[in-house]
Amino acid sequence: MHLIQFTDDKGSRAVGVTRDGATQRVNGVETVYELVQVALRGGDGLVAAVAAQGLGETLDKQAIARDGRLLAPIDHPDPSHLHVTGTGLTHLGSAATRDSMHKKNDKPAEELTDSMKMFRMGLENGKPAAGQKGVQPEWFYKGNGHIVANPGKAIPSPSFALDAGEEPEIAGIYVIDQNGQPRRLGFALGNEFSDHVTERINYLYLAHSKLRACSFGPELRVGDLPRHIEGKSRIIRDGQVLWEKPFLSGEDNMSHTIANLEYHHFKYDLFCHPGDVHVHMFGTATLSFADGISTRPGDTFEIEEGQFGLALRNPVQVETEKPVVISGLY
Structure with missing residues (x-):
């Protein structure tokens, strides 16, 4: 359904x-x-x-x-009570791109980057046996309901951004019930839009690079996540396909179980307030940025996978510069 x-x-x-x-x-x-x-x-x-x-x-x-x-296939009457978060380095192919972005040329070749260390931790203990706790993943905060672009509508990129890149992912959709219990509704396609150039400057800029808009849907697939997901991610420019690549997800293609990723998000009481909605992005191994693509205003992202219904499409729109004015209230 x-x-x-x-x-x-x-x-x-x-x-x-x-x-x-x-x-x-x-x-x-x-x-x-x-x-x-x-x-x-x-x-x-x-x-x-x-x-x-x-x-x-x-x-x-x-x-x-x-x-x-x-x-979007779910929202909240008060957008501040919809939380958008995510995890990275969760897919079997996800380390190579991140490692190439952050590898330091002055380090010995045999020394692992932080990205590779985190990825290896997931491989070793991201799929614990039932009832056991696995290693916690990389985690990031993206925003609240105010940053969600509806399917078909433009994803805004701020004027100060250095990059406007797609991330084709699967998003888990949750509502917290009256007892503070997370209730999973299902899953949707997601575009966890990010600024990869800013992230590449320094890994500690990851948090900044994730504070961007995103989109998910258009359909909410009610129920469990298929073990194997194989979709297509593409960028369309001036009516022509500029870039296209398959993306994989589902636990058969991941270094963590969904249950382990869920546990390490909802273990925080902050994320268990009754009535709140959570949209949690589970990561990707496929980025056009890794292939040297730099998007332009008007380019359209298209993410599709037959098990999730309609494709998720969003054009890119660069916002005009907004002055930051701080005034005292003393």
Whole structure:
């Protein structure tokens, strides 16, 4: 079962569900967050909540996408209560790109970079046995709901950015229930948009490089993550494919289990406040930046994988410079 959020032809918000190849409107709710509250009250999950609400008109998802009416597949009434975070160096091919970005030429060849050390730790203890705790991954904060660009809409890159690069990933989608328990809703395609040039200057700039907008969706795939995911990431410029490469995800292609990555995020009480929404990016091994690509305003990112429904598309837009003015209030 897949869920989407969109605006209908009257400008009202709505939720759609896709099952067995057909997409219909879900009655009685305007947002997936509302639907989640129905599921929490009923105690039987999202599938049962959709059945309880009933279904309405048949929808054409492709037409909704063409019309620019898609929304992110979940949001929060107060965007400050949606947290976007992520983990890196979690995929079997992810170390090579990062290592080449951070390797110091004045070090002996046999000395491992911090990236390679972190990657090796994941290989050795990122997939613990059930009930055991594995090694914690690299972790970063990206922002809150204010930094989410809807599918089809422009991803803004700040005027001071040195790079505007895509990161095709899988995002886990969670809501914290009334008891402070994280509840996984499912997974979505994600573009964990980052500034790789800033990161390359010094590894300690990683936190700065991640404070950028992102996009995820358009569809929320309800349920467990497939073990093998093989999609395509591409950049389109002036109507032509500038760059294209497959990306892999799922635990068969990762050095950590999803459970281990989830544990090391939600072990913090900060991330277990009832009602909050979490969008957690699980990392990638595929970057156009690694192939020497530098994007321009108007380039379009396209990330697709058949198990997740519609492709995630976003153009790049560079923001105008905003002066930073600090005034006292004494």
